[in-house]
Amino acid sequence: MADAYVHGYHRRENERLQDQAGALVELLHSDTAYPSGSTVLEVGCGVGAQTVTLAQRSPAARFTSIDISASSLAEAKQRIDAAGITNVELRQADIFSLPFDAGSFDHVFVCFVLEHLSRPLEALSILKGMLRPGGTITVIEGDHGSAYFHPQSPAADAAIQTLVELQRRTGGDALIGRQLYPLLVEAGFDAVQVSPRMVYVDSSRPDLVDGFTRKTFTAMVEGVRDSTISAGLISAEMFDAGIRDLHRTAEGDGVFCYTFFKGVATRS
């Protein structure tokens, strides 16, 4: 897998992924549960942020969670062990050359992965091949073009746009959420159903102000500060103004909106 991971692999990024998982678990995962005895392939488990949630919600399913990064898998192992989870097998693997037999899983789960791939359609086709007939795939992705807020800020828009551009340069697509339906259909899945999961944040929801606006979204944009400035995509002054304005949306009269998309589909 040649694609770089735009967010990097640092500790602060891991904390961001944990905050994100905590605040959004209900919104993204509450309707995902796998039957007893079923086999689930989790693709791109990273540091295990979603793995713990998945495995706890389906304690009698058996998960095989793969990632390309050995260091992320080491983090994931710590997290899974700390949670006392025993139904997850971690394995280092590349989504484009999977070490599994065709049709060997009942379900596939992919969360925040396609956005980083230069060939998401090919990845979906490969994953379809991993499913038994009648098996399902669940895909969750964000869409940075869905972010808008009050007060408005051209600087914040520009800072976010540099993240989109950086991700494009590493072969990814930060606007992939809105494309899940056509991607799943084109990959040959049936019964494709996509539902948006909108995060609406105002000061009546302090957990989301902190957990999402500040520690998830703004932190994610902040995380590319050095790379986007050194790539010449934006001036330091403009970027920092954008970050300040994103923090401004977390104040009492601020509002922040972002939408994730969740698609579920079947292999006939």
Next chain:
Amino acid sequence: MADAYVHGYHRRENERLQDQAGALVELLHSDTAYPSGSTVLEVGCGVGAQTVTLAQRSPAARFTSIDISASSLAEAKQRIDAAGITNVELRQADIFSLPFDAGSFDHVFVCFVLEHLSRPLEALSILKGMLRPGGTITVIEGDHGSAYFHPQSPAADAAIQTLVELQRRTGGDALIGRQLYPLLVEAGFDAVQVSPRMVYVDSSRPDLVDGFTRKTFTAMVEGVRDSTISAGLISAEMFDAGIRDLHRTAEGDGVFCYTFFKGVATRS
């Protein structure tokens, strides 16, 4: 009320408002019902698109529905009579000089109105004065900055932006949906709760492809073609390309997203 109505008062616009009401009734109104005997002031009822829904869902409440436009009220009367509705009194009135005693309503309902006003905060303060202590206000507004789609289109973005700009020039704010929470709080309401109502449209939902993407949103943008071109905000070529691209999002692999915001709050 000096504010102009950016969408105009033509028949095609009335049809658009009817399509909109049909496709979105559940999403916007299913959780609005008023108790038997309660008095409800509907502000800016226009041609009665929402009035019929409101009155049918709360048949034992008594509605007073006002609008600034006599011709719209005449349309509304036809529609209400045709639906056999008897619990609505229509009255021509200006939101900024209401002919009612202070505190004379149990509830106020405002839908797609604040976006057209140059002084939305003042309007909300006036409406608060119309409520008895303990009474509620319900506000529903769109937000054109929430529109995004697949395939992406700079021309479509530009066409939509001219609608936002036209509305700004007539004193309105097409991005008001995201601001409902701070507006209601600043107007002095209590227990302010805002929830987004996102319209997600892909080809698995043909009713929304036709009723929303084509006949509501794209038709609304198309409706300002002459005024936006003659105002010099965009070339005819660019505008028409934008409209074509909006129709393109209604094809089999297209996706369209838009979000309304609904706020409910109490006068202490």
